[in-house]
Amino acid sequence: MRMxxxxxxxxxxxxxxxxxxxxxxAHGERAQQANTRMRTINWYDVEFxxxxxxxxxxxxxxxxxxxxxxxxxxxxxxxGQVFLNAGTAGPNFIRVSSxxxxxxxxxxxxxELGRDYTFEMVLKARRPGRIHVHPVLSVKxxxxxxGPGRWIEVTGDPANFENEVxxxxxxxxxxxxxxxxxxxxxxxxWFVIGGxxxxxxxxxxxxxxxxxxxxxxxxxxxxxxxxxxxxxxxxVAVAFLIGTLIVVAVGFQWAERMYPVTTPLRTAxxxxxxxxxxxxxxxxxxxSARYRIPxxxxxxxxxxxxxxxxxxxxxxxxxxxxxxxxxRALTVQPEDSHDLVAPHGLRVDGDLLQPGESRRMEVYxxxxxxxxxxxxxxxxxxxSIIAGLLFFDAExxxxxxxxxxxxxxxxxx
Amino acid sequence: xxxxxxxxxxxxxxxxILIAIVFALAGATSFVLxxxxxxxxxxxDWKDRRFWPLIPAxxxxxxxxxxxxAFWARxxxxxxxxxxxxxxxxxxxxxxxLNFHVFAGYPVSFVWPSVFIPLAIVLDCxxxxxxxxxxTGLFGAFLWGVLLYPANWPMLAAFHExxxxxxxxxxxxxxxxxxxxxxxxxxxxRMVERSVLRTFGDAVVxxxxxxxxxxxxxxxxxxxxIGSVLNRQxxxxxx
Numbered sequence: 001m002r003m004x005x006x007x008x009x010x011x012x013x014x015x016x017x018x019x020x021x022x023x024x025x026a027h028g029e030r031a032q033q034a035n036t037r038m039r040t041i042n043w044y045d046v047e048f049x050x051x052x053x054x055x056x057x058x059x060x061x062x063x064x065x066x067x068x069x070x071x072x073x074x075x076x077x078x079x080g081q082v083f084l085n086a087g088t089a090g091p092n093f094i095r096v097s098s099x100x101x102x103x104x105x106x107x108x109x110x111x112e113l114g115r116d117y118t119f120e121m122v123l124k125a126r127r128p129g130r131i132h133v134h135p136v137l138s139v140k141x142x143x144x145x146x147g148p149g150r151w152i153e154v155t156g157d158p159a160n161f162e163n164e165v166x167x168x169x170x171x172x173x174x175x176x177x178x179x180x181x182x183x184x185x186x187x188x189x190w191f192v193i194g195g196x197x198x199x200x201x202x203x204x205x206x207x208x209x210x211x212x213x214x215x216x217x218x219x220x221x222x223x224x225x226x227x228x229x230x231x232x233x234x235x236v237a238v239a240f241l242i243g244t245l246i247v248v249a250v251g252f253q254w255a256e257r258m259y260p261v262t263t264p265l266r267t268a269x270x271x272x273x274x275x276x277x278x279x280x281x282x283x284x285x286x287x288s289a290r291y292r293i294p295x296x297x298x299x300x301x302x303x304x305x306x307x308x309x310x311x312x313x314x315x316x317x318x319x320x321x322x323x324x325x326x327x328r329a330l331t332v333q334p335e336d337s338h339d340l341v342a343p344h345g346l347r348v349d350g351d352l353l354q355p356g357e358s359r360r361m362e363v364y365x366x367x368x369x370x371x372x373x374x375x376x377x378x379x380x381x382x383x384s385i386i387a388g389l390l391f392f393d394a395e396x397x398x399x400x401x402x403x404x405x406x407x408x409x410x411x412x413x
Numbered sequence: 414x415x416x417x418x419x420x421x422x423x424x425x426x427x428x429x430i431l432i433a434i435v436f437a438l439a440g441a442t443s444f445v446l447x448x449x450x451x452x453x454x455x456x457x458d459w460k461d462r463r464f465w466p467l468i469p470a471x472x473x474x475x476x477x478x479x480x481x482x483a484f485w486a487r488x489x490x491x492x493x494x495x496x497x498x499x500x501x502x503x504x505x506x507x508x509x510x511l512n513f514h515v516f517a518g519y520p521v522s523f524v525w526p527s528v529f530i531p532l533a534i535v536l537d538c539x540x541x542x543x544x545x546x547x548x549t550g551l552f553g554a555f556l557w558g559v560l561l562y563p564a565n566w567p568m569l570a571a572f573h574e575x576x577x578x579x580x581x582x583x584x585x586x587x588x589x590x591x592x593x594x595x596x597x598x599x600x601x602x603r604m605v606e607r608s609v610l611r612t613f614g615d616a617v618v619x620x621x622x623x624x625x626x627x628x629x630x631x632x633x634x635x636x637x638x639i640g641s642v643l644n645r646q647x648x649x650x651x652x
Binding site for chain 1 (some may be wrong): 420424426427452486491492498499506517518528530531533534537539541564569574577579580581584585589590591594595596599600601606641
């Protein structure tokens with residue numbers, strides 16, 4: 001009796017899942033291994049503006065990212081082929097433009113490791129809803145490196161959305177319904193012709209068993225089952241064959257006359273100009289890194305030298321899209337429920353660094369986000385190497401961003 | 414058995430065979446083609462000059478050729494190719510409208526299915542006219558590969574008209590692919606024609622079409638052979 005009950009329970013559960021599916025709102029940003037999220041693309045200063053739009057209005061996503069100098073060698077990197085993408089559940093927006101360092105990203109490109117890039121994407125709202133959007137850097141053979149996401153409120157009537165384009169021959173068309181009439185017409189024509197061919201053969205009722213008997217009888221009589229094929233069958237087949245070839249030829253000629261100039265699909269790879277890496281004005285060496293599991297505390301022991309003429313303060317540590325903020329120097333609050341900011345998450349033992357000063361610095365990044373964003377899984381990664389960005393701010397607004405990285409040691413008690 | 418009862422039973426057999434064809438073949442064809450040539454069929458910015466006229470043509474001939482072996486040997490009915498392709502095309506439209514348009518939200522213009530029906534009619538007619546598997550493979554299957562591009566060009570040509578998009582040359586198809594966001598399908602994933610040094614006087618389509626025709630001929634023979642093996646009458650010797 002237990003088994004049927006258990007089976008009924010499982011079946012009921014599956015049925016409920018089908019009837020009342022959970023809302024899927026994530027884009028897999030927590031699915032990748034922790035160390036690969038920390039050591040691939042570090043996004044920063046990412047802004048979404050505005051956050052509420054009408055259908056047909058534009059949203060601008062902009063910011064910067066640094067391609068990690070600690071990129072895992074076993075993972076294909078941005079030096080291969082990358083595409084600036086948007087992470088959203090379907091075409092809720094259309095992409096109006098996208099650039100990296102001002103270069104249009106309609107096509108794919110290749111980037112350098114250990115460099116900062118500026119990106120911008122302009123999306124136009126197409127369907128209503130509360131939509132979560134991320135910038136994504138899709139890396140060939142590796143996958144999507146997902147940036148910070150925000151909720152965008154889109155209101156309005158989707159029926160009003162139009163997406164007009166003018167071809168180089170002056171033809172204006174709405175891409176929402178582009179050439180749909182021609183596509184449908186040709187499909188209908190071929191369905192009718194194909195249906196007529198089947199109707200000719202299927203008109204005889206019943207069909208299969210009598211036909212089988214005829215073929216068997218013909219083979220028994222003359223040794224040739226083809227005797228069941230009549231002269232009319234052959235004439236009809238010739239007519240259909242010639243008719244089909246004529247329709248194909250006429251259609252092709254019509255298209256050639258209508259569109260005398262066409263071009264193949266575009267597949268060029270664009271180039272983002274190389275830029276020499278700026279000489280770092282602040283030098284940071286990661287001496288050791290420990291992750292204390294009971295306290296969800298990531299501890300770094302740094303050797304820091306300030307070569308700038310200004311006093312600098314460590315204000316932020318950013319890794320895997322999580323921002324740990326030093327609240328003694330900076331006030332940042334999460335912009336929405338999916339903004340991964342720990343406003344009080346960074347504790348620094350002596351955060352102010354005088355010009356020319358060189359000393360050790362103890363830094364603690366502590367927050368439940370380590371757990372909820374599954375970064376604690378770094379202790380399960382085969383290599384346990386971490387990386388992230390440190391932000392040093394001067395009083396006058398100047399900023400130095402340094403990437404640190406190295407092995408991490410877990411502390412279990 | 415009286416005549417009326419016999420006729421009723423034969424009609425029921427007709428019905429059972431047709432239902433089996435619709436569900437088994439339409440489902441199997443759609444599944445196999447979705448996992449093998451799906452993207453070339455789903456997206457208009459995959460319908461290029463080098464791979465789209467080749468891969469779908471070679472893969473779609475599997476079921477028509479296999480089923481033709483059975484339908485021809487048993488019934489001398491040249492309808493297998495047209496039946497499979499009509500069913501497949503119907504299901505593709507169903508899937509295009511419901512899955513890609515209603516559910517996912519892509520414009521139908523971006524995801525319309527290719528036309529294969531004329532290819533199937535030519536293959537069926539060739540089989541009936543020649544009544545020879547060898548000649549049908551040589552001419553009919555060759556035309557199956559050759560005709561895919563010209564049969565679809567009336568629908569596709571408009572999508573290859575050039576557009577000046579913010580100073581870049583794109584086709585309308587490229588623009589659809591760029592604007593209508595596919596998070597899981599970045600631009601570089603497309604397996605489409607790229608510039609190479611090996612050219613033949615820019616004759617990309619004719620070369621591809623001839624090669625597709627050649628492969629379709631071989632594929633037709635292979636799948637006809639497999640269909641014949643599977644069609645052996647082992648259990649029921651006589652009706």
